[in-house]
Amino acid sequence: MTMILTDLPTAIQRSDFASDFLWGVSTSAYQIEGAAAEDGRVPSIWDTFSETPGKIRDGATGAVACDHYHRWEEDLDLAQSMGLNSYRFSISWPRIFNGVDAEPNAKGLEFYSKLVDGMLARGLQPWCTLYHWDLPQYLEDRGGWADRATVDAYLHYVDVMSKHLGGRVQHWITHNEPWCTAMHGNWDGMHAPGNKSLPLALQVCHNVLVSHGLAVPLIRANVPGAKVGIALSLHPVQAASDSLADQQAVVRHDVLRNRWFLDALYGRGYPELALQLVGQDAPTVLPGDMEAIAAPMDFLGVNYYFPEVVRHAPDQYPLRTSIVYPQDRQRTDFGWEVSPQGLIDLLERVARDYPTGDLYVTENGSSYDDHLTADGAVNDTARRDYLIRHLAAMRDAIGAGGNIKGYFAWSLLDNFEWAEGYLRRFGLTYIDYPTQRRILKQSGQWYSAFLRQA
16 A cells, blocks of 8 residues: 655755755666667567566566657656756667677667767766666577676677767766676576576676676776766665564675675675675686776765565575565555665665765665546655655765765656566656656656756
């Protein structure tokens, strides 16, 4: 059941933030572009996965999605009209290369050139995510991210894209949420390619992190003045009770859910406790890998949605924990807890424990079961209130000393929500999929009014 928030901050103002604070939205290629077989694009693992019966809840695919490939000008006009000053997008790797030894696809390069030029013309600072889960299927057929050759293919792709867009794009995110790439894609099988193997997942995770670390100096060499980072899906971890067993479960859960990535990226290697827990399932680490992963970054992107509450579960390998969902907590229609305090806790913890430098909230949003009213409006009051409360939480984290420089709402548009298909709506803009009509929701209208405050 959707609950309407009643404890809204009464004095959240744009002037509470620095004048150069970045205000944007995040999107990703497979979720919005469509045009899956146009202009030289070849299948990704998500095309294959979504076309496999039973993998997507509503049986849908991203073949059309929001048709952004053809409607990008309309979408950028919408972003500009809202008063945004930045826009986070991702590049479809299968739109750039159709084979291991292929030349770059001119049509794919042209599309992203037009897209970036369109952002700049509208006063939107481009933030480019190089990998948002859509690995070319031809690479998966050769072993995917578990094969070190995919790291080489990724670096070639990064080299081409950073040279092609580097004169216009200064902010680069190497990977979005490597946890999801590795664990949802290869451990629990919820995401493409749908494998269910912890050793495979950990090797994929390691190779993705290596590819990130090697990409950082490559981008800097190709783009003078580039700012390079990564976007991690991070969760504050809370104990289900005050028992010692549950308190210890928090430590074990956190060590793989958060610290596996943060410790490695900031030069501490993989946590010893995590390596003990996974034992022989630990990844193969080659000489120089950990040094490569720890390449200094210019910023860290934090994707925050909800805390994870865990209890001791001795039969659950390898962490001996399980996630629980307390019934007394407010939730979105997706079942995710609404916790602005969790955002404060997370930002403060990351800034305290790691030398991150600049922090950006690169994703934050909520899914509700939106409906058009008879007069063609979408009164998503719960999402508006979610947005207000999380912006207030971010303001408070900054007030406590957090070096937070920008916020990207997820997402500009309703879109293909991975394994959920089109059943979940996260957008500030409603997509009427049969007509592809865009309708700015109440939440989007509030965000726009907030951004246009003097």
